[in-house]
Amino acid sequence: MTGGLAAHLVVERVDFRLDVRLRVAAGEVVALLGPNGSGKTTALRALAGLQPLTAGHVTLDGRDLDRPATRSWTPPERRRVGVVFQDHLLFPHLSAVENVAFGPRRQGLDRRAARALARDWLDRVGLADHAARRPRQLSGGQAQRVAVARALAVGPALLLLDEPLAALDARTRLDIRAELQRHLAAHCGAVLLVTHDPLDALVLADRLVVVEAGRVVQEGDATTVTARPRTDYVARLVGLNLHRGHATGHRVRLSDGLVLATADRGDGDSFVAFPPSAVALHPDRPGEGRCNTWAATVAGVERHGDNLRVRLDGVLPVAADVPPVDAAGLRLSTGQPVWAAVEPTAIRVYPAAVT
Ligand SMILES: Nc1ncnc2c1ncn2[C@@H]1O[C@H](COP(=O)(O)OP(=O)(O)OP(=O)(O)O)[C@@H](O)[C@H]1O
Structure with a gap:
């Protein structure tokens, strides 16, 4: 596989070891599921460049972003990786359009072109009218839409979504889940979605990877995983x-x-x-x-x-x-x-x- 993500994530801590192999093809959406403390956030942070690997590698579209054995390392801001966190972490002092334009500006677009691109993305997520608002003037669902627009505006080869719907109320969750499904289907990069919610995983992902205690315990398409659980956690997840x-x-x-x-x-x-x-x-x-x-x-x-x-x-x-x-x-x-x-x-x- 040349396009997409190929990773072997090894992170050692005093009382925890993550050792997970992940492959996400370009255009594919993979959900990473697991109980609390199983290593999902650690994996996501390693892919984003916020957590250096102890061993293994992160290879995106054929290029190593992290490989301790050869001392290759690409800092987060130079990775073609977009991240949407649960609590959307928008820059509080920037307007919605400035938040979305930030990445394209850093990639070298001039101010005008970056703002035009940002407005286009805000339009796509249904927030053209809210471009001038600061994050605190947006609802949770609106802020999450801006976060999605901001992550996608840089055309990431890898999009990481960390519990993107967890902080939203039930109704907003339904709407944003449906919208996210559209945006992910249109996105040609690889997508990794971390979630606790089996419904998010089943609706949004092509494939599920389940981690427990830092290891992959089961992976496959939703039909196989839900029909044939292999651990108590997966069985409970699918009822x-x-x-x-x-x-x-x-x-x-x-x-x-x-x-x-x-x-x-x-x-x-x-x-x-x-x-x-x-x-x-x-x-x-x-x-x-x-x-x-x-x-x-x-x-x-x-x-x-x-x-x-x-x-x-x-x-x-x-x-x-x-x-x-x-x-x-x-x-x-x-x-x-x-x-x-x-x-x-x-x-x-x-x-x-x-x-
Ligand atoms: N900064 C840190 N320093 C030391 N240990 C950490 C750190 N962050 C997480 N851990 C530990 O690493 C392990 C994996 O944590 P991680 O946050 O990756 O799990 P998770 O699957 O994302 O959990 P959750 O679903 O609760 O968010 C846990 O044992 C956790 O206590």
């Missing part, structure tokens, strides 16, 4: 129950001894995944002949959309979604014993070994 066991044909023996019947066939060390909506709860033991039933206790209940999400303890800790109409007959208080059941057809089985 699935995930367990591991030993499959023999249509049976999977879980580590605690429970055997699940499955419509899928498996062989050897396998994951089983099923949605909370597939777990049915019963006050008493379901009738003879029902497979995949087990005794559980209610560990907690919360609202989840139109349903109640019930967390269960017991041989198989899972989440179950219960429609309110069914909840009445179950007495779902914490510590309450119930029976759980899951249909074999609702369970996905896939190899635990990475192929």
Whole structure:
């Protein structure tokens, strides 16, 4: 790959090591997901040149920006990298148009041309009327639009978005997410989006890379990652129950001894995944002949959309979604014993070994 980003990011700290390989083709949007402290911001800062690498390299469009082994290093302001932070960090003393014109000016455009380009970008993000306003005179959503315009106005070969929607209220988030989707689709450089929100990742990204404790634990397109989570974090992110066991044909023996019947066939060390909506709860033991039933206790209940999400303890800790109409007959208080059941057809089985 010559265009786009090819990076091996190694950053060592006293109690943390980031060791992540990333490839983002020109025109591709990759989402970097991971729990708190997994190294997402460190990776982003390394790509922007705000955090030197201990080892590895950052190569953009075939040029090394950082490679400690050969002492090559390009400072942040000379990288063709645009960054949009969560809290949009606009220059407070500059107007919207001056904020957007800043990068093009630094790239050598004269004042007039830079302002014309900046006005054009403000127009594209729907803020032509707000060009003269200072950041404090803009709403959160407007400031974030200016930040996006500012990052894109320099034509970055790599655009880094750090939780770009996190600081916005729900309604603004929807609007900006849709707009961002348009701008990213039109952008011909590589885009890396750091997010906690699976929806942002699924809507905006072509591919997901999940990091935990400084390592990539799973990557792939959204369909594969969401259908076949490989860690508890990914399973929770996509709302699935995930367990591991030993499959023999249509049976999977879980580590605690429970055997699940499955419509899928498996062989050897396998994951089983099923949605909370597939777990049915019963006050008493379901009738003879029902497979995949087990005794559980209610560990907690919360609202989840139109349903109640019930967390269960017991041989198989899972989440179950219960429609309110069914909840009445179950007495779902914490510590309450119930029976759980899951249909074999609702369970996905896939190899635990990475192929
Ligand atoms: N400047 C720093 N000095 C020392 N350690 C740091 C520094 N910044 C982050 N860390 C540590 O490095 C690790 C990775 O942090 P990082 O901020 O990259 O994670 P993150 O995935 O972005 O987390 P979050 O989702 O909470 O923003 C954490 O253990 C963190 O405590």
